[in-house]
Amino acid sequence: MQLMWFRKDLRLNDNPALHQCCLNGPAAAIYFVTPSQWQQHDVAPIQIDLMQRALNHLSHGLGKLGIVLHVIEVETFADIPQQLSKFCKQHNITNIYANSEVEVDEINRDIAVQQLFNQNGQQSLQLYQADCLINPGEVLTQQGEMYKVFTPFKNCCLKLLRDRVNLQPYPAPTAQGKAIENPSITIALDKKESSAWPASESDTYQLLQKFIDFQVEDYHQNRDFPALSATSQLGPCLALGIISAKQCVYYLLQAFPTLLDGNATGPVIWLNEILWREFYRHIMVLNPRIGKGENYNTKAKNIIWLNSKQDFKAWCAGETGYPLVDAAMQQLNQTGWMHNRLRMVCASFLTKHLLIDWRWGEKYFKQHLVDGDFASNNGGWQWAASTGCDAQPYFRIFNPTLQSQRFDPNGKFIRIYLNNRLQQRQALNDKQIHQPFEAIVEHKFARQRALLSFSVLKATG
Numbered sequence: 001m002q003l004m005w006f007r008k009d010l011r012l013n014d015n016p017a018l019h020q021c022c023l024n025g026p027a028a029a030i031y032f033v034t035p036s037q038w039q040q041h042d043v044a045p046i047q048i049d050l051m052q053r054a055l056n057h058l059s060h061g062l063g064k065l066g067i068v069l070h071v072i073e074v075e076t077f078a079d080i081p082q083q084l085s086k087f088c089k090q091h092n093i094t095n096i097y098a099n100s101e102v103e104v105d106e107i108n109r110d111i112a113v114q115q116l117f118n119q120n121g122q123q124s125l126q127l128y129q130a131d132c133l134i135n136p137g138e139v140l141t142q143q144g145e146m147y148k149v150f151t152p153f154k155n156c157c158l159k160l161l162r163d164r165v166n167l168q169p170y171p172a173p174t175a176q177g178k179a180i181e182n183p184s185i186t187i188a189l190d191k192k193e194s195s196a197w198p199a200s201e202s203d204t205y206q207l208l209q210k211f212i213d214f215q216v217e218d219y220h221q222n223r224d225f226p227a228l229s230a231t232s233q234l235g236p237c238l239a240l241g242i243i244s245a246k247q248c249v250y251y252l253l254q255a256f257p258t259l260l261d262g263n264a265t266g267p268v269i270w271l272n273e274i275l276w277r278e279f280y281r282h283i284m285v286l287n288p289r290i291g292k293g294e295n296y297n298t299k300a301k302n303i304i305w306l307n308s309k310q311d312f313k314a315w316c317a318g319e320t321g322y323p324l325v326d327a328a329m330q331q332l333n334q335t336g337w338m339h340n341r342l343r344m345v346c347a348s349f350l351t352k353h354l355l356i357d358w359r360w361g362e363k364y365f366k367q368h369l370v371d372g373d374f375a376s377n378n379g380g381w382q383w384a385a386s387t388g389c390d391a392q393p394y395f396r397i398f399n400p401t402l403q404s405q406r407f408d409p410n411g412k413f414i415r416i417y418l419n420n421r422l423q424q425r426q427a428l429n430d431k432q433i434h435q436p437f438e439a440i441v442e443h444k445f446a447r448q449r450a451l452l453s454f455s456v457l458k459a460t461g
């Protein structure tokens with residue numbers, strides 16, 4: 001019997017570890033529920049709900065293929081090596097297959113498992129790479145180093161994708177035995193309704209296909225306007241591995257065969273975003289210190305944060321007085337999702353206008369986002385705070401009022417999320433809607449203060 005160990009790869013298709021496990025089958029599968037670990041990782045209740053739904057779809061799909069899914073609850077990753085070893089002995093299993101992950105705790109968990117297996121000499125863990133388009137560590141400069149700037153990294157990725165990366169997704173495995181009914185899975189943690197997002201592979205694929213058929217060609221024009229539903233909304237499914245980045249690019253290429261040569265503006269820009277995801281993952285693997293809360297730019301340790309708890313509370317609650325920032329935080333608090341443009345605006349506001357450490361915002365986002373993903377979240381926060389790799393220059397400080405005028409010109413988005421608050425005031429026209437009201441801090445003052453604080457990042461020499 002072979003064993004497939006699922007983690008953030010909750011899919012049957014394009015799953016190299018599962019594919020190989022079943023080729024060598026018959027196969028069984030295992031999944032560890034780790035409540036304390038997830039709490040330590042600030043996994044949002046809405047993502048727990050999506051995870052539970054995705055696991056049940058996976059479990060059903062595995063059952064149809066005659067694969068038993070064993071779900072075992074332990075507290076943290078530290079408990080896994082012993083539990084896995086015990087399970088394997090009980091079930092007479094020697095070969096375990098899994099897809100690697102990019103985060104530090106996850107990498108250390110796998111090392112601990114491999115060390116234990118080496119000691120007892122009875123089992124082996126084989127890791128496959130299924131999360132990125134290209135293996136982290138394989139997109140390098142001519143000097144053999146990780147790129148420090150996104151555009152050359154992207155160009156190198158495009159070349160590799162054109163020349164040698166096989167994007168063909170792995171097929172779902174064949175049946176391993178008679179169909180069975182796997183028991184349904186409940187995760188005993190706080191959950192928040194996630195039904196707005198697909199949890200099955202087929203629904204996720206349909207969402208992707210709908211986006212490719214009807215929206216991606218206008219992506220470059222519409223993606224920055226939060227009132228339009230113009231982005232794919234695939235983030236939550238990518239974060240849990242219900243779909244892979246490879247599948248996204250493969251199906252995009254089916255519709256736009258000259259995509260990798262830079263033809264078709266909307267699809268090219270969308271592919272760029274998938275490559276930002278790739279960039280942050282590669283950075284994380286090659287710089288594990290980032291996974292431990294460090295600034296990418298070591299000079300950033302000299303930034304003096306004000307860290308006012310009161311200001312942080314107002315930001316979290318969407319009560320800064322800046323309509324776009326407040327509406328965005330309401331979107332996050334109510335729906336578990338926030339538009340990318342607004343993530344940039346809110347992160348910039350917290351770190352630059354309020355001088356609050358980006359790690360506070362990173363944590364708050366992770367606690368609430370349905371697509372919470374360590375590498376992309378950390379990358380986004382360090383980009384906005386100017387502490388990251390190829391980050392926003394420190395002197396670029398978004399003016400939240402101008403951002404509002406530009407990206408929500410009629411205040412449509414603001415009116416959706418601040419409706420209750422606006423009803424208590426006299427009617428505002430499309431110009432007035434963007435203006436701060438009882439603001440927590442005045443923009444010009446905040447800008448000057450931030451320039452001073454962030455000047456420690458000034459390039460020297």
Ligand code: FAD
Binds near residue numbers: 234238276278341
């Ligand atoms: P689309 O626009 O359709 O893009 C397709 C996919 O590409 C996304 O689903 C995502 O996987 C990837 N992607 C898009 N933009 C980025 C980006 N800038 N960086 C990395 N990957 C990207 N993304 C997350 O997946 N999880 C997070 O926790 C997260 N936190 C963020 C925090 C901040 C402060 C910022 C500025 C950005 C963050 N992002 C995060 C990136 C981005 O905002 C979301 O991926 C995007 O809004 C998701 O919407 P979508 O699925 O419709 O994306």
